[in-house]
Amino acid sequence: MNPHIFTRRPAVASLALALMLVSTTGAAATLGGDTIRIVVPFAAGGSADQTARLLASKLGPALGKIGVVDNKPGAGGQLGLQDVIRSAPDGHTLLVTPNGPVVVSPYLQKLAYDPSRDLTPVAMIAFVPSAIAVYQGTPWKTLADLIAAGKADPQPLQYSVPAIGTHMHLAGELLQSMTGARLQAVPYRGTSQAAVAVAGGEVPMAISDLSTLQPLAKSGRLRILALTGSRRTSTAPAIPTVAELGIQGYSADAWIGLFAPSGTPADLIRKMNAEVEKALQQPDVKQTLSTAGLEPWSLSPSEMAQFLATDAAKWKKVIQDAHIKLDN
Known part of the structure; x- marks a missing residue:
């Protein structure tokens, strides 16, 4: 690939905190x-x-x-x-x-x-780190349970996302394509709103940033089933990735x-x-x-x-x- 991968208005906020100029040598x-x-x-x-x-x-x-x-x-x-x-x-x-x-x-x-x-x-x-979570009132205790439900139910399982086209939305589309589970993204106005929607039972499932989901999981309002990324995270080392749970090759x-x-x-x-x-x-x-x-x-x-x-x-x-x- 060409290494040239991957564009001003007045600054809304800045870090012009009188950062001292240090070395002026080299590059x-x-x-x-x-x-x-x-x-x-x-x-x-x-x-x-x-x-x-x-x-x-x-x-x-x-x-x-x-x-x-x-x-x-x-x-x-x-x-x-x-x-x-x-x-x-x-x-x-x-x-x-x-x-x-x-x-x-x-x-x-x-x-x-x-x-x-x-x-x-x-x-x-x-x-x-991002994760898949479900409303605590659902019967799904594991990712396998969720995928099985998504295959069995003729209606797609809805999952909340901050907006269509976000990595959370696409993580769900990737999961659907790799497992055959029927899933449908429901957009909300931001990450917090999407997480609160699943915690309140408006939708049964969410894919969102882990940091947004963790406080709701600790309060018992939702369950985090898996991380969507390619690695575990030091902030929640016990939570496995989707790939570790059997969907080999999955990473978002x-x-x-x-x-x-x-x-x-x-x-x-x-x-x-x-x-x-x-x-x-x-x-x-x-x-x-x-x-x-x-x-x-x-x-x-x-x-x-x-x-x-x-x-x-x-x-x-x-x-x-x-x-x-x-x-x-």
């Missing part, structure tokens, strides 16, 4: 200027925003700059991506985004850009990554990747990510490019097979 000297602007294509407060602010506080000083977060929400992330894509490929404008705008949106709707051509992967930052990883405009010099990409890797090893970074329900995920630029190619191909097939389409 940092090639940047010029005082600021690194990290665009987040969603509103302040979400996991991508929190991750970007944490990264700005580390990456900026490491490169002898001030890290500034620029939230640019709109059009499902398209406005933010276009901002970065149109920026000079000099390391001064970067993108922190979850997987949706990069490996899902291109297959759901027509875009004015091609993430695989117009953005370059810099570093993976975080893995976002959610992630947050760092990107630069296509054409950014390779040596600068490597330098930024190395600084992100250092930051992810710091205890305060690990703790902050854990509190936000995230886990550090380290990949080199080439490893990230390979992963993105595989991830995009998977979701392209799921979207096409399920005939999912969003209106532009």
